[in-house]
Amino acid sequence: MLGGYKGRILRVNLTDLKVSVEPLKEDHVKKFLGGTGIAAKILYDELDPHVDPLSPWNKLVFMTGPLTGTLAPGCGRFVIASKSPLTGIWGESGSAGYWGPELKFAGYDGIILDGRAENPTYLWLNNKNVELKDAKHLWGKDTIETENKLKSELKEPRSRIVTIGPAGERLAKIACIVTDGGGVAGRCGLGAVMGSKNLKAIAVRGTERVGVADETTFRDLVKEISSIIENNPRTKSLRSYGSAGSMEGNEAVGDVPIKNWTINSWPDGAKKLSGQYMAKTILKRPVTCFACPIACKREIEIKSGPYAGIKGKGPEYETCASFGTLLLIDDIEVVAKANDLCTRYGIDTISCGSAIAFAYECYEKGLITNEDTEGINLSWGDHEPFLKMIEMIGKREGIGFILGDGVKLASEKIGKDANEFAIHVKGLEMPMHDPRAYKSLALGYATSNRGACHLQAASHWVERGTLFPELGLEEKPNRFTSEGKAKMVIDMQNFMAVIDSLIICKFALTCGYTLNHLLRLIEAAIGYKITKDEFIRTGERIFNIKRMFNNRLGISKKDDSLPERINKPLSEGIKHSSPDLDLMLDEYYKLRGWDEEGKPKPEKLKELGL
Ligand code: SF4
Structure with a gap:
């Protein structure tokens, strides 16, 4: 082998x-x-x-x-x-x-x-x-x-x-x-x-080691990459503050969804939900994963107050936003308690926070009442109803039963105008980055094969200045324009499809890895050389086979869409324009070699060996 x-x-x-x-x-x-x-x-x-x-x-x-x-x-x-x-x-x-x-x-x-x-x-x-x-x-x-x-x-x-x-x-x-x-x-x-x-x-x-083709070259390369990562300023930031260290910066540019995506500015809240605030309050120590020098994971402990005794893995950025800003909760200890509940029940925190924010808005607009919530008043920013909702989702009790099936199904069950408050793409609740702040995210969310996902392309990283010169992404583009974003999204989707197959943590990737490192690692590990073009072509093949999986289920252009709320500029907070998804999609399908309905053309499949 x-x-x-x-x-x-x-x-x-x-x-x-x-x-x-x-x-x-x-x-x-x-x-x-x-x-x-x-x-x-x-x-x-x-x-x-x-x-x-x-x-x-x-x-x-x-x-x-x-x-x-x-x-x-x-x-x-x-x-x-x-x-x-x-x-x-x-x-x-x-x-x-x-x-x-x-x-x-x-x-x-x-x-x-x-x-x-x-x-x-x-x-x-x-x-x-x-x-x-x-x-x-x-x-x-x-x-x-x-x-x-x-x-x-x-x-x-x-x-x-x-x-x-x-x-x-x-x-x-x-x-x-x-x-x-x-x-x-x-x-x-x-x-x-x-x-x-x-x-x-x-x-x-297991006790068997993993052998590689060229042990000496591989070891030297690991040393070289580890030293680059160790000295990268992003490593220091991730180790000190975790992924939530970006909370205040994200909020300042209107990237953080607040109150179920109706606001994008809440500096005081963001401050209290940030990794920096966590470091001063509940952080016990940074922890790491197998063979990773970065240690961006948080171990937390709450020593006093109503949530005393909570300890273990702490919340990451996505959780601080989905349980914090999305619900107008600015108490990091409540977020940590909610994170602990979700870990124990085994519930995705992004989908859970989104489902609860959806329920709050339905309640506010009168689509559900105390009869549906078993007498619980759902009021933005309140801690107890929020924690109770998580318990109900985990136990599948009362309204927790339908919320536990995600916002798309819940909105169909509630009916009326509930779909307006259900923020998802293809049924997957949107992660905590606003495509109105980074236009390429809109296209990434709409075309990601698993539904709304910021990491399948992560093209917003390029729009905020993390460049990938070896992919031809050498300049930071204007984050507010929709024109010309399709190629960047495709390049990043193909690249990330390989990253998810090798598999490398995307946080680690941004701490100093280059494409050249990856090609050399592959050669030393597997034992044969692949070129940059073959690397990207492999990513394209992987992305397309997932699309084919979805096409067989009827997925087409009609599904490559965004929630209506995201298609409108915000009336409060930082007033970003809405993304021009139709323009980006047309360009995207052409560059991908897909037909007008979003299906890979036979010649594209042949070219990819699919
Ligand atoms: S592997 Fe990724 S998630 Fe784990 S500590 Fe390293 S950078 Fe953080």
């Missing part, structure tokens, strides 16, 4: 409780590299496109990449892919931490799961030894309890666990998968897919 890979995929059928090992196909490696690339190829080939995402026939794929488990900085991530129950289309999510490397150490590049176990079950991989074990005693337990209990009953404190919480067990479509006491694969409701299979957790312990 090529260096960097273990060459083995574990296949588990939970209905028959059968496991088998198959070779990782070299053709998949050459064309799709790993991570979401290979997961997309597997699901495109194997899945009946019209399968019910919560039926036994849906598949859930856990994948690593060729750099996972090596000492290349920021390569501790893994990805999970499936047909999403939240959106009904391509679903992917990833997490940093330690589980991905441990899977490689146990001897596997990935796991393909299908079927449904008759009873709650967990999967235990102890190197090559694979067991499906009874998880009845874990069902109903929160993710932290589950992780602790499994480590202790397996007598393997060094094992690594991915698990769902009660929200995933109860099939909430915004349920996530949790690892390492608070790392999450949050988006697309993949926790519900795991719950639908009666699979509570996957515990892994």
Whole structure:
């Protein structure tokens, strides 16, 4: 097998409780590299496109990449892919931490799961030894309890666990998968897919190292990149303040959504929700992931007051915004408590904050009343109703039942004008960056294969000055114009598709990695050279196969859209114009080689070998 890979995929059928090992196909490696690339190829080939995402026939794929488990900085991530129950289309999510490397150490590049176990079950991989074990005693337990209990009953404190919480067990479509006491694969409701299979957790312990093709060159390169990252000012900022260190800067340019996307200016609130404020109050220490010198993760502890006793992984930027600014809550301890609840129940914080903000606005406008909320007054900025709503979503009680299925389905159930307040693209709640502040984000959200996502292109980084000269992105463009943004979005989407397949943490990527580093790492790890053009072409192939997955489900131009609210400039706060999505989409389809309905043309597919 090529260096960097273990060459083995574990296949588990939970209905028959059968496991088998198959070779990782070299053709998949050459064309799709790993991570979401290979997961997309597997699901495109194997899945009946019209399968019910919560039926036994849906598949859930856990994948690593060729750099996972090596000492290349920021390569501790893994990805999970499936047909999403939240959106009904391509679903992917990833997490940093330690589980991905441990899977490689146990001897596997990935796991393909299908079927449904008759009873709650967990999967235990102890190197090559694979067991499906009874998880009845874990069902109903929160993710932290589950992780602790499994480590202790397996007598393997060094094992690594991915698990769902009660929200995933109860099939909430915004349920996530949790690892390492608070790392999450949050988006697309993949926790519900795991719950639908009666699979509570996957515990892994491995002791095999990951070999690479050219050990000496690889080691020297890791040293070179690590030193660059160590000396990068962004590393210092991320280590000191975490991702929420950007909160005040983002707010100042109108990037942070406030009060369910109706305002974009709240400096006092942003200050109290920032990483800098966290560092002065609840931060215990920065923590890191496997082989990452950056340590952008937060470990927090609240020592006094109503939330005393909350400790563990702290909130990141997205959570500080979705539980803070989006709801007009400016208390970092409340956000930390809410984050802890979501970790324990296994709920995606972006979707959860969005669903609660949606409910608040429905309540304010009279579309739901105290009868629907079981007497709870939903008032912007109030702490107790907000925390109660999270509990109701986690337990799927009362209005929490419909909110737990995300804003799109909730708005359809509530009816009237509720869809006006449901801020999503293709069913996925929008992340906490406003496309009115960075016009390329609008196109990125509209065309991202998993629904609204800022990281599938991350082109707003370029609009704020993080340049990628090797991709031809050498100058900071005007963030307020829609013209000429399509090429930049395509270049970044193709690039990021490879990053999610290698797999490298995107925070680490911005701390000093260059394309040249990546090409040299690939050659030293895998053992063959790929050119810059092949790198980008691989990304294009991966992006297109996910689009083909969605096209088969009827996704077309009509779905590459934005919520109506985003198509209008704000009347309060910083008055940015709305993005001209039609203009950007026309240009985008042409440059992508797609037809007018957003389907890759046959000649494009031929060119990509699809
Ligand atoms: S940059 Fe942060 S999230 Fe990424 S691998 Fe390092 S510590 Fe983990």
